[in-house]
Amino acid sequence: MPTLYYAVGACSLAPHIVLEWIGEPYDAVRVQYGSAELLAVNPAGAVPTLREDDGWLLTQAGAILDYLAHKHPEAGLAGGEGIRAAAEAHRWSAFFTSDVHAAFWPVFMPFRYTTDQSDGARRAVVEAGHKLVAKQFGILDRHLEGREHILDGGRSVIDAYSFPMIRWAMKLLPGGLDGFANVRALHDRLAADPGVQTVLAREAGG
Numbered sequence: 001m002p003t004l005y006y007a008v009g010a011c012s013l014a015p016h017i018v019l020e021w022i023g024e025p026y027d028a029v030r031v032q033y034g035s036a037e038l039l040a041v042n043p044a045g046a047v048p049t050l051r052e053d054d055g056w057l058l059t060q061a062g063a064i065l066d067y068l069a070h071k072h073p074e075a076g077l078a079g080g081e082g083i084r085a086a087a088e089a090h091r092w093s094a095f096f097t098s099d100v101h102a103a104f105w106p107v108f109m110p111f112r113y114t115t116d117q118s119d120g121a122r123r124a125v126v127e128a129g130h131k132l133v134a135k136q137f138g139i140l141d142r143h144l145e146g147r148e149h150i151l152d153g154g155r156s157v158i159d160a161y162s163f164p165m166i167r168w169a170m171k172l173l174p175g176g177l178d179g180f181a182n183v184r185a186l187h188d189r190l191a192a193d194p195g196v197q198t199v200l201a202r203e204a205g206g
């Protein structure tokens with residue numbers, strides 16, 4: 001049975017949702033960033049980390065999502081078949097890892113992005129992060145026009161990947177999801193999903 005190491009509200013929410021959608025037994029272990037328990041399985045001290053029963057470890061959200069989609073083809077979460085569908089899945093996975101997630105770093109940890117420790121400098125970095133996040137959400141929102149899912153092949157691991165980041169945007173962007181009606185609609189569909197609700201309840205209960 002696979003074990004997912006997760007932190008509450010983190011990007012590990014995506015593979016957590018996917019494991020629930022797959023419907024096979026798994027273990028979910030809540031960890032603290034940088035803890036000895038987490039460092040033992042991931043040298044970055046970060047989540048998500050997946051461990052298989054034989055001790056094999058996989059890090060990086062995009063890789064874990066891709067692995068789970070292909071380990072369980074019966075769940076139909078890869079976003080379609082064929083090399084173009086696979087390429088689209090990689091494209092959107094990279095978008096969330098490198099463009100969206102990375103855009104949040106200055107918002108989460110502004111002092112990693114300036115050597116000026118003043119409040120004004122912190123605010124300026126956070127504001128720049130907000131603009132970067134809003135730019136990426138604009139791209140996602142336009143892509144979602146007239147679509148129920150991010151990929152053509154229906155519900156996929158990429159929808160799950162979007163969910164924690166949409167929640168961060170709702171909480172952290174000054175206007176929340178104002179101006180991103182299609183993203184809001186995707187959020188609402190995912191939030192209504194029973195598997196998503198199960199995971200959110202588990203994470204909230206700690």
Ligand SMILES: N[C@@H](CCC(=O)N[C@@H](CS)C(=O)NCC(=O)O)C(=O)O
Nearest residue numbers: 010011033046047048060061062097
């Ligand atoms: N590139 C990694 C980033 C993982 C990552 O930074 N996760 C965050 C939570 S969303 C984390 O564990 N942060 C803790 C830290 O950086 O100390 C991935 O996509 O899995």
